[in-house]
Amino acid sequence: MNLKLMALNIKEFCPGLSIPLIKQRINVRYKQILEKEDWVFLNDSEVVTLPERVSNSSTESCIATFGSTTITGTGTSWSSSIEGKLFRIGGDAQFYRVSSVTSNTELELEVGYAQDTVSGEDFEYWNEYYSPSSSEITKIKSVVYQSELVEKPNDYIQRLDPERTSTGSPVYYSVVSKVRQGGVGRIDIWPVPDDNYGVRVYYKKTVSGLSSNSDEPVFDAALLESGALWDCFRLSFGLTQNPAFIGLARDARLEYSGLLRETIIEDLRNSSLPDRVRYADDNTLGYYNDEYALDHGIVL
Numbered sequence: 001m002n003l004k005l006m007a008l009n010i011k012e013f014c015p016g017l018s019i020p021l022i023k024q025r026i027n028v029r030y031k032q033i034l035e036k037e038d039w040v041f042l043n044d045s046e047v048v049t050l051p052e053r054v055s056n057s058s059t060e061s062c063i064a065t066f067g068s069t070t071i072t073g074t075g076t077s078w079s080s081s082i083e084g085k086l087f088r089i090g091g092d093a094q095f096y097r098v099s100s101v102t103s104n105t106e107l108e109l110e111v112g113y114a115q116d117t118v119s120g121e122d123f124e125y126w127n128e129y130y131s132p133s134s135s136e137i138t139k140i141k142s143v144v145y146q147s148e149l150v151e152k153p154n155d156y157i158q159r160l161d162p163e164r165t166s167t168g169s170p171v172y173y174s175v176v177s178k179v180r181q182g183g184v185g186r187i188d189i190w191p192v193p194d195d196n197y198g199v200r201v202y203y204k205k206t207v208s209g210l211s212s213n214s215d216e217p218v219f220d221a222a223l224l225e226s227g228a229l230w231d232c233f234r235l236s237f238g239l240t241q242n243p244a245f246i247g248l249a250r251d252a253r254l255e256y257s258g259l260l261r262e263t264i265i266e267d268l269r270n271s272s273l274p275d276r277v278r279y280a281d282d283n284t285l286g287y288y289n290d291e292y293a294l295d296h297g298i299v300l
Helices: 004-012 017-037 156-160 223-238 244-269 290-295
Strands: 041-048 059-065 069-075 086-089 096-103 104-110 120-121 124-126 137-146 172-177 186-188 197-205 277-281 284-288
Touching: 004 017, 004 223, 017 223, 156 186, 186 290, 223 244, 223 290
Parallel strands: none
Antiparallel strands: 041 197, 059 069, 059 120, 069 104, 086 096, 086 124, 096 104, 137 197, 172 186, 277 284
């Protein structure tokens, strides 16, 4: 059932409310339901490639001038693919961020080169952050390479290896932002990859509101419609003072509560519960299956 049909159905019961107002209440209730639980059906994952750090070949070098943002390459084949990467010249401790690539032998740094002018120097570049391709990420939950990587605070990696000289396979990760405006998530990885690695990023998907008439909720529409109908009955009572809407609101609330419980249970059925659950009940220990876990408080 889409947004238009839900709004028309509610309009039949609440004729005094406008369609735009009903749609607004549907979206308010939609957001409330999505935020109510850590829904399993919103979990997703994606493999993200960590490109290895690139060093110049024996036929490549660069020229950097003190105070200038322009780096000139010799024998290089730079492209726009290195824009945004971190760039280091020779044995410098400091690294820079590439602002743009103007040709295969010239690039621009975000700030001017801070060391003495050099010529014929080696260089290297690597990714600063890594992002899943999905644009619908609410929260990054974990990162796995062979086993789950250890999450560290944002400044931990900076303090651990400020010059980013360490290389190897992924060990630590830091979420630059667990919630990003626009649904984009970024992670930092330590050490800098010494080869191409693939990590699996687990995240919670973002769900947009219902805007088009053809939009459908990500769960059973009957749950959303009953919750919005409950809200609209209460609005109708406020407008008309007709006591009949109080009874209708009560019935809608009961239906909504029942459907919400069924949806939560169904979501739990799709999650990974233990095969046997240890529980404490009246000082007696016993073992029951997953059905029992769904209906009782449990102690794992």
